[in-house]
Amino acid sequence: MDRVDRTDRTLGSRQLAAMLPAPAGTRPAYRHLARSISALILDGRIALHVRLPAERELAAALNTSRATVTAVYDLLRESGYARSRQGAGTWTALPDGQAPSGITRLLGAQDTAIDLARAAPGLPEQTLTEALTRIAPQLAEHVHTPGYHPYGLPELRAAVAERFTRRGLATRPEQILVTSGAQHALTLVLGLLCRPGDRVMVENPSYPNALEAMRRGRLRTVSVPVTDTGWDIEIVESTVRQVVPQLAYLIPDFHNPTGSLMPERDRARVLRATQRAGTWLVIDETLADLALDVPAPPPFASYGTPGGNSQVITLGSMSKTHWGGLRIGWLRAPARLVTELAGQRVATDMGGSVLDQLLALALLAQAEELLPPRLEQLRRQRTALTAALVEHLPQWTWQLPPGGLSLWVDLGAPIASSLADRARDYGVRIEGGAHFAPDPGLFEQRLRIPYTVPPDTLHEAVQRMATALADGLPPTSTARPPHWIA
Numbered sequence: 001m002d003r004v005d006r007t008d009r010t011l012g013s014r015q016l017a018a019m020l021p022a023p024a025g026t027r028p029a030y031r032h033l034a035r036s037i038s039a040l041i042l043d044g045r046i047a048l049h050v051r052l053p054a055e056r057e058l059a060a061a062l063n064t065s066r067a068t069v070t071a072v073y074d075l076l077r078e079s080g081y082a083r084s085r086q087g088a089g090t091w092t093a094l095p096d097g098q099a100p101s102g103i104t105r106l107l108g109a110q111d112t113a114i115d116l117a118r119a120a121p122g123l124p125e126q127t128l129t130e131a132l133t134r135i136a137p138q139l140a141e142h143v144h145t146p147g148y149h150p151y152g153l154p155e156l157r158a159a160v161a162e163r164f165t166r167r168g169l170a171t172r173p174e175q176i177l178v179t180s181g182a183q184h185a186l187t188l189v190l191g192l193l194c195r196p197g198d199r200v201m202v203e204n205p206s207y208p209n210a211l212e213a214m215r216r217g218r219l220r221t222v223s224v225p226v227t228d229t230g231w232d233i234e235i236v237e238s239t240v241r242q243v244v245p246q247l248a249y250l251i252p253d254f255h256n257p258t259g260s261l262m263p264e265r266d267r268a269r270v271l272r273a274t275q276r277a278g279t280w281l282v283i284d285e286t287l288a289d290l291a292l293d294v295p296a297p298p299p300f301a302s303y304g305t306p307g308g309n310s311q312v313i314t315l316g317s318m319s320k321t322h323w324g325g326l327r328i329g330w331l332r333a334p335a336r337l338v339t340e341l342a343g344q345r346v347a348t349d350m351g352g353s354v355l356d357q358l359l360a361l362a363l364l365a366q367a368e369e370l371l372p373p374r375l376e377q378l379r380r381q382r383t384a385l386t387a388a389l390v391e392h393l394p395q396w397t398w399q400l401p402p403g404g405l406s407l408w409v410d411l412g413a414p415i416a417s418s419l420a421d422r423a424r425d426y427g428v429r430i431e432g433g434a435h436f437a438p439d440p441g442l443f444e445q446r447l448r449i450p451y452t453v454p455p456d457t458l459h460e461a462v463q464r465m466a467t468a469l470a471d472g473l474p475p476t477s478t479a480r481p482p483h484w485i486a
Contacts, residue, residue: 011046011092013053017061019045019440029064030071037072038081041092044212045440052082052090114461116430119256119405119450121378123323127363127370135358142354150342150350152178152330153357159364160316160330168298174335177342180352182286182317182329183209186249188341189313189331190217193280194246201239201248203231205408205436205443207256207284210249221438228399228408230260233269240273247280253288253297257436257448258408259401261294267303275304275311286317286329289371292379293402301332310334318360320405321371328352328360378405384455388462393469406450408433414444418473419465426464 020036040046052058055073059066073090076082080095151157157173164171179185194200196218202211204223214221222243224236240248250270252262262270274281283300291297301309317329333341345351363370382400385407389396398409411419416432423430433446451458 009047009049010051011053013057013061016046016053016058020062022062030068030075033062033068033072034075034079034081037076038079041081041094042098043435044215046092047215048092048094050092051088052092054089113424113427113429114453114457114464116428116450116453116461118324119448119452120319120324121322121374121405121452123326127366128323128359131359131362131366135355135362138358139355142358147354148351149178149354149357150346151338152176152352153354153361156328156357156361156364157330159361160332163364163367164299164314164332167296167302169302169332171332172335175332175338177331177333177338177345178352178357179329179331179345180327180349181319181324182284182315182331183213184345185315185329185331186210186282186284187213188345189280189282190214190219190247192337192341192344194219198246199243201236201243201245201279202438203250203255204438205257205433205446206249206438207251208435210284211438214249223438226255226258226260228258228260228410230258231262231266233266236270237273240277240279244277245279247282248274249282249284250300251284251287252300253285254290254401254404256284256287256404257406257433257446259399259404259406261297261402264297264303267300271301271304271309271312279311281312282315283312284315286315286320287404288316289321290375290378290405291403292375292382299332313337318363321374322360322363326356326360326363328356378451381451381453381455381458382407385449385451385458385462388459389449392462392466405452406448409447409449411445411447415469415473416444416447419447419469422468422471422473423465426468428461428464428468430461430465 016037019040020033037046041048052073053061055066055069059069062069073082073084077084077090080098081093082090083093084090154173156178157176160176160178161171161173177185177188179188190200190213194217198219199222200214200219202214202221202223203226205226206223211221222239222245224239225232239245250262252267254261271281285300288299289296299314301312301314304312312333314332315329316331318326319329331338331341386398386400389398389407389409396409396411398407401407417434420430420432430447430449433443433448434440436446436448437443453461
């Protein structure tokens with residue numbers, strides 16, 4: 001079930017009530033409800049410029065008085081989170097000076113805070129400097145050209161295609177589109193292949209920015225669970241068969257955030273199921289190279305039958321293996337679709353930076369030299385994080401992922417949001433598990449903790465979180481159960 005009626009941009013009263021705490025559990029109720037709604041707007045779970053339910057309807061759904069809801073809406077308008085239109089109701093808004101959580105999560109941590117909100121490594125300074133020196137002559141040659149490459153720099157397309165072929169999936173440069181990161185690639189795909197109201201199958205939990213792109217595309221997400229033991233492929237198959245989604249978005253390689261790796265036999269089953277349904281399958285392989293305890297998996301599409309991957313789109317990126325600031329990603333798809341996607345991207349950026357693409361080409365050429373020490377560093381940091389958790393927070397549990405960049409930690413109680421709020425006061429920035437949920441009310445007992453910072457920093461961060469927890473968290477609201485369960 002979708003949270004927002006995407007036809008008239010109206011938020012249903014029962015949908016909103018499912019995301020809010022019970023009014024009887026807090027005093028004054030109207031202030032707590034207003035804060036909860038404003039937080040949902042900042043987090044993107046309630047979209048901007050959406051009409052809120054009528055006061056009488058929301059009061060009935062919350063089992064509270066209309067006067068309480070009137071006070072909630074008045075406070076939202078006073079604080080800038082809502083605006084009223086004569087005869088048209090109350091609509092969500094964003095106050096001046098406020099930024100959505102999707103933006104603030106990408107900004108650097110302020111002051112001395114330890115940043116565990118972003119699972120992304122840095123690039124060694126010497127590596128960057130040497131690569132820039134090598135590409136300087138090539139860049140000088142390009143300045144005498146217009147510099148527009150809507151498909152991507154030909155040399156980089158060829159290198160990415162060769163990389164797929166070397167991993168076991170024969171690929172031509174014509175099947176590659178270079179993008180400004182994997183998120184850009186996903187947004188292009190959603191814009192071309194989906195229309196508002198289309199159903200999209202996603203994992204639960206999943207990558208927050210991908211879910212946000214789907215919300216902004218006014219798509220209806222249908223979720224399938226990913227647990228500590230991985231995917232239930234029978235549920236995936238039955239969902240595809242019964243729902244027949246227009247598109248399915250999966251992260252099978254060291255899944256973000258759980259770290260799970262989909263078994264080979266299950267990959268073939270997913271490919272067969274989506275092929276039978278005519279569903280486009282979008283595979284996010286941005287973490288595929290970060291194999292810490294197992295061999296790096298072959299491309300997902302290579303498990304299909306010959307000719308059976310004509311509706312498979314594979315996303316890749318250098319953000320997780322090299323540096324997020326490089327903003328280089330790609331997608332592999334049928335050549336005809338690549339042409340259509342290139343035509344669509346011209347309306348937004350006409351092509352990526354030649355400098356960035358030359359730098360990416362140089363770094364990819366050094367992959368066999370640069371990747372092993374990066375993996376060894378991640379192993380050391382993962383060991384340091386688990387040791388710190390055992391020492392300071394032994395009541396927390398997790399499954400050790402065979403690769404990727406983070407742990408998906410079970411706190412044993414639904415305190416993740418409260419802990420994340422309090423941890424900021426102790427100099428740690430981290431996100432609760434609810435950010436990874438396609439539906440409200442889920443994963444409040446989970447934290448994603450990246451191991452992308454040095455061991456000493458990880459130990460200090462865990463120690464600070466343990467202190468925050470020991471000093472006491474603010475009382476959590478009594479939230480009603482969601483109206484649906486994913």
